[in-house]
Amino acid sequence: xTTHDTLVTALSTLVSxxxxxxxxxxxxxxxxxxxxxxxxFSLRAELFDHARRGELPFDHPAYVALRTTLNGFxxxxxxxxxxxxFLAGRAANASVxxxxxxxxxxxxxxxVNTLEPELRAELLAIRAxxxxxxxxxxxxxxxxxxxxxxxxxxxxxxxxxxxxxxxxVVNPLYKACESTxxxxxxxLDAVAFKIGTxx
Amino acid sequence: MTLISAGFNMLVRWGGVVLMTYFGYRSxxxxxxxxxxxxxxxxxxxxxxxxxxxxxxxxxxxxxxxxRQRSFRLKANQVLGSRVSELETDIDRRxxxxxxxxxxxxxxxxxx
Numbered sequence: 001x002t003t004h005d006t007l008v009t010a011l012s013t014l015v016s017x018x019x020x021x022x023x024x025x026x027x028x029x030x031x032x033x034x035x036x037x038x039x040x041f042s043l044r045a046e047l048f049d050h051a052r053r054g055e056l057p058f059d060h061p062a063y064v065a066l067r068t069t070l071n072g073f074x075x076x077x078x079x080x081x082x083x084x085x086f087l088a089g090r091a092a093n094a095s096v097x098x099x100x101x102x103x104x105x106x107x108x109x110x111x112v113n114t115l116e117p118e119l120r121a122e123l124l125a126i127r128a129x130x131x132x133x134x135x136x137x138x139x140x141x142x143x144x145x146x147x148x149x150x151x152x153x154x155x156x157x158x159x160x161x162x163x164x165x166x167x168x169v170v171n172p173l174y175k176a177c178e179s180t181x182x183x184x185x186x187x188l189d190a191v192a193f194k195i196g197t198x199x
Numbered sequence: 200m201t202l203i204s205a206g207f208n209m210l211v212r213w214g215g216v217v218l219m220t221y222f223g224y225r226s227x228x229x230x231x232x233x234x235x236x237x238x239x240x241x242x243x244x245x246x247x248x249x250x251x252x253x254x255x256x257x258x259x260x261x262x263x264x265x266x267r268q269r270s271f272r273l274k275a276n277q278v279l280g281s282r283v284s285e286l287e288t289d290i291d292r293r294x295x296x297x298x299x300x301x302x303x304x305x306x307x308x309x310x311x
Contacts (some may be wrong), residue, residue: 074297
């Protein structure tokens, strides 16, 4: 390979890598924010429908608190990410924010407990789904986390699938030879048990 | 706090681009004095294979398609979102808002 060939390969690789980087850091990030907002808008619409059907008034504290929180996440969706959450967790005044939020949600849980059990379950489910969306956004909106997380998750899935596959093959074999294994493993188990009790 | 996190994100984003540009620059300066930019351009074009060109067109086409689809979706947000907002306000006069733009994007006053 001549120097020219090497240069062409290096340049085209760099252009491709820059393209992938732009895709991850700009386009993918925008897509994640839009998707996050879309899911939260759906939850907010669901919440609105409960009130529209007259199941709870629009000024009910449980409705107002949940809608306000959804609005907050919608408004600052761009700022939600692994780094900001990590920094917030380490901030000196984080405990103040945390205790204020805890107080707010403790009040919310008290007010939601006054509702009908079915509606209470629906509102708790909306809140849980909202938290799940936030969690997903934190994990999947960071390009760095994505680049490190996806290979780890893929490796774990491959390992899990491999173990299941091996077990699928091994289990019928074991079943077929169970009586033979029992004869061999029985005395072994007894010895191991004996050793275990004296250890 | 938000500024630090925004600064870090900016650093990661643009740091990657600067790094790639630096490597590109270093690759070209290796041949300084031995060849011209025109030579490199001609070499790239002459080496371009049909399969590689198809891959580039596929990638660029995919990105353009995605960008256009997003643009249409934002326009649809503008048309349908404002209607939903009006109808909801008719039902709930004190309806609270997320303060996003009519296209569903971050309000410029909230952007970092």
